[in-house]
Amino acid sequence: MNDSRILEISDLKTYYYTSRGIVRAVDGITLDLKKGESLAIVGESGSGKSTLAFSIMRLLPDNARIVDGSIWLYPEKIDLVRLSNDEMRKVRGRRIGMVFQDPMTFLNPVMKVGDQIAEAIMYHHGCTQKVARKRAVELLERLRIPDASNVALRYPHQLSGGMKQRVIIAIAISCNPEILIADEPTTALDVTVQAEVLELLRGFIHELGMSLILVTHDLGIVAEICDKVAIMYAGKIVEIAETYSLYKSPKHPYTIGLLKAVPTVHKSSSEVGGIKGNPPDLVNPPAGCRFNPRCPYVFEKCLGEEPPLIRVNNDRAVACWLMM
Amino acid sequence: MTNMNRQRTAYAGIGPLKIVGLQLLYKTSKAFKVNPRFTAGFIILLVVVILAIVAPLITWYPPLKTLVGKPFTPPVALHPFGVDDLGRDIYTNVLYGIRTSLTVGVSSVIISLAIGILIGVVAGYYGGILEDALMRITDMALIIPQFLLALVIVAIFGQNFQNIIIAIGIVSWPGIARMMRAEFLSIKERPFIEAARAVGLTDVRIIFEEILPNAIPAIIPYAVLQINTAILVEAGLGFLGIADPNVPSLGLMLNTAQQYLVRAWWMAFFPGLVLSIIVIGLNLLGDGLIEYLNPRLRKR
Numbered sequence: 001m002n003d004s005r006i007l008e009i010s011d012l013k014t015y016y017y018t019s020r021g022i023v024r025a026v027d028g029i030t031l032d033l034k035k036g037e038s039l040a041i042v043g044e045s046g047s048g049k050s051t052l053a054f055s056i057m058r059l060l061p062d063n064a065r066i067v068d069g070s071i072w073l074y075p076e077k078i079d080l081v082r083l084s085n086d087e088m089r090k091v092r093g094r095r096i097g098m099v100f101q102d103p104m105t106f107l108n109p110v111m112k113v114g115d116q117i118a119e120a121i122m123y124h125h126g127c128t129q130k131v132a133r134k135r136a137v138e139l140l141e142r143l144r145i146p147d148a149s150n151v152a153l154r155y156p157h158q159l160s161g162g163m164k165q166r167v168i169i170a171i172a173i174s175c176n177p178e179i180l181i182a183d184e185p186t187t188a189l190d191v192t193v194q195a196e197v198l199e200l201l202r203g204f205i206h207e208l209g210m211s212l213i214l215v216t217h218d219l220g221i222v223a224e225i226c227d228k229v230a231i232m233y234a235g236k237i238v239e240i241a242e243t244y245s246l247y248k249s250p251k252h253p254y255t256i257g258l259l260k261a262v263p264t265v266h267k268s269s270s271e272v273g274g275i276k277g278n279p280p281d282l283v284n285p286p287a288g289c290r291f292n293p294r295c296p297y298v299f300e301k302c303l304g305e306e307p308p309l310i311r312v313n314n315d316r317a318v319a320c321w322l323m324m
Numbered sequence: 325m326t327n328m329n330r331q332r333t334a335y336a337g338i339g340p341l342k343i344v345g346l347q348l349l350y351k352t353s354k355a356f357k358v359n360p361r362f363t364a365g366f367i368i369l370l371v372v373v374i375l376a377i378v379a380p381l382i383t384w385y386p387p388l389k390t391l392v393g394k395p396f397t398p399p400v401a402l403h404p405f406g407v408d409d410l411g412r413d414i415y416t417n418v419l420y421g422i423r424t425s426l427t428v429g430v431s432s433v434i435i436s437l438a439i440g441i442l443i444g445v446v447a448g449y450y451g452g453i454l455e456d457a458l459m460r461i462t463d464m465a466l467i468i469p470q471f472l473l474a475l476v477i478v479a480i481f482g483q484n485f486q487n488i489i490i491a492i493g494i495v496s497w498p499g500i501a502r503m504m505r506a507e508f509l510s511i512k513e514r515p516f517i518e519a520a521r522a523v524g525l526t527d528v529r530i531i532f533e534e535i536l537p538n539a540i541p542a543i544i545p546y547a548v549l550q551i552n553t554a555i556l557v558e559a560g561l562g563f564l565g566i567a568d569p570n571v572p573s574l575g576l577m578l579n580t581a582q583q584y585l586v587r588a589w590w591m592a593f594f595p596g597l598v599l600s601i602i603v604i605g606l607n608l609l610g611d612g613l614i615e616y617l618n619p620r621l622r623k624r
Contacts (some may be wrong), residue, residue, distance in 0.1 A: 057522055059518060059521055059522060089524045089525075089526065090524060091524070092521065092522055092523065092524035093522065093525075094524060097522075097523075098519075098522040100515065100518075100519055100522075102515065105514065105515040105516060106515045106516050106518070106519040107519070108520070108534050108537075108538070109516075109538065110537045110538050111533070111534075111537065119523070119525070119529075119533065120523040120524070120525070123523070123524065123526075123529065168519070171519070171523060172522075172523075174523075175523075
């Protein structure tokens with residue numbers, strides 16, 4: 001099975017250096033991604049999920065640094081953390097593409113959208129502008145944009161949110177990357193457009209055999225397109241499992257709480273529960289298990305010692321003392 | 325279906341304009357409607373530029389040729405602006421002088437834009453020690469009086485046309501550098517720059533294809549006003565006698581005229597009038613542009 005592995009993150013630590021102290025946004029994350037697999041990283045705001053995504057791309061703000069760990073990209077097994085800036089630039093776009101959260105601000109306002117797609121193609125494949133533009137229009141067509149050759153000549157402000165998000169997806173997949181990282185790709189869209197964009201994304205991943213890392217806080221989206229889910233809390237993975245079994249029988253108390261908080265048509269409003277309390281301050285996280293102040297099942301061991309992420313069966317690992 | 329087609333044609337009406345990159349012109353046409361100052365400045369300058377271009381066609385003496393008329397002839401039909409102390413036709417020289425002014429204005433601004441943009445871009449994009457160093461140099465350049473520095477440069481390197489253009493260009497870059505840096509500082513933090521990095525674009529591409537096109541609109545009105553300053557500096561140098569004697573210059577004409585102010589008013593009046601018109605036109609245009617591009621200043 002090792003052959004089909006495409007990305008392996010081991011003990012990754014990314015810290016922000018702020019005036020308040022060191023924020024341990026990603027604190028020892030270990031992950032595997034197989035070829036063609038789609039993995040969701042789920043967590044609430046401030047759990048470090050976006051920082052993890054940006055760490056893989058090495059697109060962190062100036063005050064953040066990857067302090068430890070490795071990100072291995074297969075089959076050559078190159079460590080992205082130790083790559084020079086120039087080498088990393090060649091990985092970005094060509095081997096790992098990224099879809100951003102907000103289509104309104106992630107496009108250049110003064111450049112025609114077709115050219116924005118063509119720019120990446122030209123840079124990575126070294127083809128002429130004419131060829132790149134043609135490919136850009138083809139991509140837009142495949143993303144089911146009507147009248148694509150005309151849309152390619154428009155500026156971002158002339159397009160709707162859904163169209164812009166498709167342009168962003170087109171840019172991300174323009175160079176056939178092996179891995180696609182999507183950072184909350186549908187948060188800024190309304191629900192009907194969300195479904196369409198997700199459907200397109202799923203279609204492309206299957207068609208091109210890409211692997212997907214989807215960063216989100218929306219468990220509904222996850223159920224729709226992901227094979228595997230990693231739940232993040234306070235900079236750590238607390239549970240990682242196959243989507244179906246995670247939904248069916250969540251093991252970590254935090255996962256249980258999260259799933260309870262998802263409203264469905266079958267639940268009455270009193271059944272939709274939240275998790276009491278707030279996420280911890282990552283400058284000064286609680287000792288022991290980081291979830292202990294909010295955990296309904298907390299006992300002494302949780303306060304003293306941090307639980308490791310333990311594989312409980314074939315496709316599941318949990319970091320909780322209850323599971324030991 | 326018909327409705328959809330109609331919508332598409334409506335789009336196409338704006339579309340082609342943008343497609344050929346005539347966005348600015350499109351904006352300009354809108355500016356006319358809302359901004360009388362801009363319109364006035366634009367029309368004045370249009371007339372001035374046309375006059376400068378067709379100068380050989382509407383004059384009947386070669387420029388700077390002496391004794392085409394009796395010295396100190398007041399304005400008459402053959403010499404509409406009169407004749408100066410050396411018997412040169414003032415009308416001819418004023419028209420050719422407009423050419424000089426505009427050439428100096430535009431070329432020196434191109435020079436200062438090149439220097440200013442380069443320094444501003446490097447400082448704004450890369451930051452750090454480089455930025456500190458470049459901005460301190462800019463500050464130093466900024467506190468030296470432009471006019472005096474230009475004077476010294478021309479005095480050292482010789483009074484010819486190219487040197488005057490270069491000197492004026494060299495003294496007027498600091499403002500542009502500071503503006504460019506400020507624009508880059510804000511634009512480089514915008515999300516689409518991060519998106520460009522995620523695609524793997526190089527710094528050079530990000531600077532020239534992503535940031536610069538977004539920063540240029542802020543520079544345009546400033547550059548127009550800078551042309552104005554450059555024309556005034558050129559005229560000022562000419563007035564002090566620092567000019568290329570082989571090129572007609574409005575400033576130089578004013579310099580000669582001051583000795584004969586009482587005897588031959590036309591020698592000062594016409595060059596001065598034309599110079600004022602150019603400067604007023606550019607000022608209106610620049611202010612109009614600033615007002616148009618900054619909606620907060622727009623009067624409703």
